Amino acid sequence: MTQLALLAHKDLDAPIAYRRGRPISVRRFLADARALAQALPTTDHVINACADRYRFAVGFAACLISGRISLLPPSHMASLLEQLQAFAADAVVLADTKHRDLRLPIFPFPNLGEAIAADKDAHIEIPEIPAEQLATWVFTSGSTGRPQAHRKHWGLLRKNVANEARALGFTREDPVTLVGTVPPQHMYGFESTLLLAWLSGGSFDASRPFYPADIAETLTQCPANSMLVTTPFHLEKLLEANLRLPKIGSLLCATAPLSAGLARRAEAAFRAPLFEIYGSTETGQLATRRTSRKTAWTLFPEVRLQARDGQIWAEGGHVEGAVPLGDLVEQLDECRFRLKGRNTDRVNIAGKRTSLAWLNQQLLALPGVKDGCFYVPEQTEQTGESSVIRLTAFVVAPGLSAEHLMAALRQRIEPLFLPRPLILLDDLPRNAVGKLLRVECEALLAQHERDRDKGHGRLP
Amino acid sequence: MMQNAATALNPQDPAELSGEVAQLIVTALNLEMTAEEIALDAPLYGEGLGLDSIDILEVALVVSKRYGFSLRADNDDNVSIFTSLRSLCDHIQANRTS
Numbered sequence: 208m209t210q211l212a213l214l215a216h217k218d219l220d221a222p223i224a225y226r227r228g229r230p231i232s233v234r235r236f237l238a239d240a241r242a243l244a245q246a247l248p249t250t251d252h253v254i255n256a257c258a259d260r261y262r263f264a265v266g267f268a269a270c271l272i273s274g275r276i277s278l279l280p281p282s283h284m285a286s287l288l289e290q291l292q293a294f295a296a297d298a299v300v301l302a303d304t305k306h307r308d309l310r311l312p313i314f315p316f317p318n319l320g321e322a323i324a325a326d327k328d329a330h331i332e333i334p335e336i337p338a339e340q341l342a343t344w345v346f347t348s349g350s351t352g353r354p355q356a357h358r359k360h361w362g363l364l365r366k367n368v369a370n371e372a373r374a375l376g377f378t379r380e381d382p383v384t385l386v387g388t389v390p391p392q393h394m395y396g397f398e399s400t401l402l403l404a405w406l407s408g409g410s411f412d413a414s415r416p417f418y419p420a421d422i423a424e425t426l427t428q429c430p431a432n433s434m435l436v437t438t439p440f441h442l443e444k445l446l447e448a449n450l451r452l453p454k455i456g457s458l459l460c461a462t463a464p465l466s467a468g469l470a471r472r473a474e475a476a477f478r479a480p481l482f483e484i485y486g487s488t489e490t491g492q493l494a495t496r497r498t499s500r501k502t503a504w505t506l507f508p509e510v511r512l513q514a515r516d517g518q519i520w521a522e523g524g525h526v527e528g529a530v531p532l533g534d535l536v537e538q539l540d541e542c543r544f545r546l547k548g549r550n551t552d553r554v555n556i557a558g559k560r561t562s563l564a565w566l567n568q569q570l571l572a573l574p575g576v577k578d579g580c581f582y583v584p585e586q587t588e589q590t591g592e593s594s595v596i597r598l599t600a601f602v603v604a605p606g607l608s609a610e611h612l613m614a615a616l617r618q619r620i621e622p623l624f625l626p627r628p629l630i631l632l633d634d635l636p637r638n639a640v641g642k643l644l645r646v647e648c649e650a651l652l653a654q655h656e657r658d659r660d661k662g663h664g665r666l667p
Numbered sequence: 668m669m670q671n672a673a674t675a676l677n678p679q680d681p682a683e684l685s686g687e688v689a690q691l692i693v694t695a696l697n698l699e700m701t702a703e704e705i706a707l708d709a710p711l712y713g714e715g716l717g718l719d720s721i722d723i724l725e726v727a728l729v730v731s732k733r734y735g736f737s738l739r740a741d742n743d744d745n746v747s748i749f750t751s752l753r754s755l756c757d758h759i760q761a762n763r764t765s
Contacts, residue, residue: 417720417745418727420737444724448731557721595721609699613717622719628699659699 210335211365213268215379215408219331223404224261225384226413228428231261237331239319240268246317247275252295254278254288254311255392256302261413262316263391264401266301267343271361272334277343279392281354281559282621285309290354291346338362345394347488347560357394357488358527365406367491367525368398370507372407374495375434375457375482382409383456384429387436388416393558394488395461399436419448432456435477439465440557440595442473454478460498461486462558464546470498485546487560490521490530494544506542514538533560554583556623557595569619570600573612578603578635581626582648599652600626601643603634630655685756688730692752695729696722707753712746723749730755735765 214233216223222230243265247253253270255277257263270277278298280288285308292298292311300309303316336342342361346354377383385404389396404411412429416422422445426433436459437445445452446469458473458481470481485504486492494504506512509524512532519536522529535547552562563581570579579602604612609629616625636647689702692711696718705711711718718726723746727738741748741758748758 415745417724417740418738419731420739421745440721441724444728447728448737450737617717622717623721625717627697 209338209362211338211362213271213334213336214405216333217379217408221382221408222384222410224264224410224413225429226261230410231413233333234331236261236265236268237334239265240272242319243269243317244273244275247273247301248299248312248314250275250297250299252276252278252298253314254280254291254298254300256280256283256288256300256304256306257316258283258304258390258415259413260387260391260400260411260415262303264405264411265319266316267391267401268334271336271340271342274340276341279343279345279394279397281346281392284621286618287354287621294344294354294356336361338365345397345488347394359491360527363525363527364398364402364491367507368402368406370509370524371398371484371492371495372403374505374507375459377403377407377409379408381432383407384409384433385411385436386416386422386425386429386433387411388422388441389436389438389462389558390415393462394491395484395486395558396436398492399459399461399484419445419450423450423452426455427453429455434459438462438558439469443469446472446476452476457482459484461492463555465498467498467502474499487533490532491525493521493526503539503543503545506544511541512536512538512544554581554598554624556598559621559623561620561624566598566620566624569616570602572619573604573615575607576602576604576612580635580643580648582643582652584652585645585649597627598624599648600629601635601648601651602629602631604631607631628655628659681756681760684760685752688756688759689752691729691733692726695725705752708751711749711751711755718749720746730759733765734759734763736762 216233219234220232223233223236224231247269253275255263255266257266267277278291278295280291288300289310299312299314301314301316306313338361340361341358342364343359344356345359346356385400387396387400391397391401400411412425414425416425426435433455434457435455439460442460455477457479458477460481461484465483474481481498483496483498484492485494492507493510494506496504507524510521510526511523513520513522518531520529520531533553537545537547539545552564554561554563566581570576570581579600582599582601583596584599602612609631612629613625630651635643637643685707686702689705693700693702705716709716731737738748749755
């Protein structure tokens with residue numbers, strides 16, 4: 208069995224994390240992980256819901272070294288966490304925040320600070336984990352209604368992120384500090400804030416700064432060679448806030464397409480290069496590009512794309528089996544491609560994905576709904592290139608109010624996918640084959656906006 | 668202390684401020700409702716008005732520009748300022764510079 212080190216760090220006193228500008232050493236981290244591994248209840252599965260990135264990392268490492276499997280939930284909604292119990296009945300939730308309504312056993316993250324003093328001189332080995340060990344199941348919202356589980360083995364996860372570190376030019380001699388605005392439970396945040404620090408000998412900041420001023424301050428407190436790991440939406444809002452931003456090492460962006468314009472503005476504001484990652488929870492990270500300079504993506508070493516059965520499949524490298532892509536791509540050569548749009552049924556809002564077919568199914572399943580359809584509006588000039596698209600729903604439900612239907616939908620789908628607006632109609636203008644054409648949908652939406660503005664007194 | 672100083676600089680009827688902030692939210696997010704329909708103590712986040720973190724960031728930017736201060740998380744929970752319209756207005760009143 209191949210054993211692969213948990214961390215690439217050579218020096219036990221090197222920092223692996225920062226909290227409010229203060230370093231936390233590899234030694235401390237390993238002591239914390241060992242202590243937690245002993246304190247955890249005797250279960251095989253742990254749902255890691257820690258919000259603090261350091262505690263999340265300690266929890267993940269504790270599971271790895273004790274042979275437990277981490278489950279990474281797509282959101283902290285109680286209903287979603289409870290669905291994971293159907294997946295692993297013995298799962299406990301490791302949490303560092305309050306979950307009042309949750310009907311699952313919770314193991315509150317213990318206070319490790321006083322229990323153990325990491326012995327300054329004790330020799331600690333960096334743990335080795337078998338490559339074949341099942342490290343985690345990562346869950347996505349899924350297009351079937353149930354959270355969808357994606358299996359990740361330690362060896363392949365490690366291979367993927369080692370390739371990422373290489374593609375980004377990371378070296379152990381010049382370690383990078385990662386500051387993430389994305390949660391560690393999302394595949395992108397998991398790989399690019401936590402594993403990337405572990406496997407490049409670098410470090411991450413424990414916080415998840417949200418407001419622009421908090422992001423700027425966190426970066427200011429970090430060592431100079433820091434990387435901001437974020438999304439196009441967050442990046443745009445950060446630049447819009449017009450704050451004084453520190454010069455940093457680099458930026459990383461993923462989850463939705465980034466425009467070259469925004470990439471260039473970000474590079475100028477931070478005086479640093481911006482890299483974009485292409486991938487998905489199913490495939491892991493597949494390709495990268497310097498968005499300000501290139502439209503083509505370069506595949507990670509050993510990863511290949513194959514056109515087969517009318518679809519593009521990713522395989523090789525760290526990819527487990529062959530996995531179909533959700534996007535349409537144009538292959539330029541063996542290792543480069545361009546994105547040509549996405550599969551029309553797929554919806555991606557701020558990095559969360561689902562399918563229109565599934566959303567429609569949820570809508571039509573509501574009592575009293577006779578007909579209904581979700582619609583992705585055209586992006587207009589007003590909404591701007593990186594704004595988040597909101598869905599519209601057209602619904603025929605005689606006698607029911609929009610508020611009632613929204614409350615019912617909220618029980619079934621994630622908040623990001625809730626329609627804005629939900630438009631009640633007497634019937635849907637379906638064509639002869641039962642299809643609702645885009646042009647009809649746009650007209651209905653425009654009419655609704657005119658009616659609303661009139662009602663609010665914004666128009667004569 | 669800080670709150671008193673800010674209030675003295677910007678004397679404003681609390682009802683007037685909450686009406687203004689409610690209108691900022693409705694306009695920034697292009698909501699279906701009118702400003703008057705946002706109840707002072709109804710939750711803004713999750714249930715109630717149903718804002719999500721993307722909305723919160725949009726509103727935070729508009730609030731920063733209008734009232735001349737940058738929003739910051741006041742504890743580990745990034746969005747507790749947005750518990751209700753009232754909590755947001757209290758936060759603005761305590762920190763505003765314009």
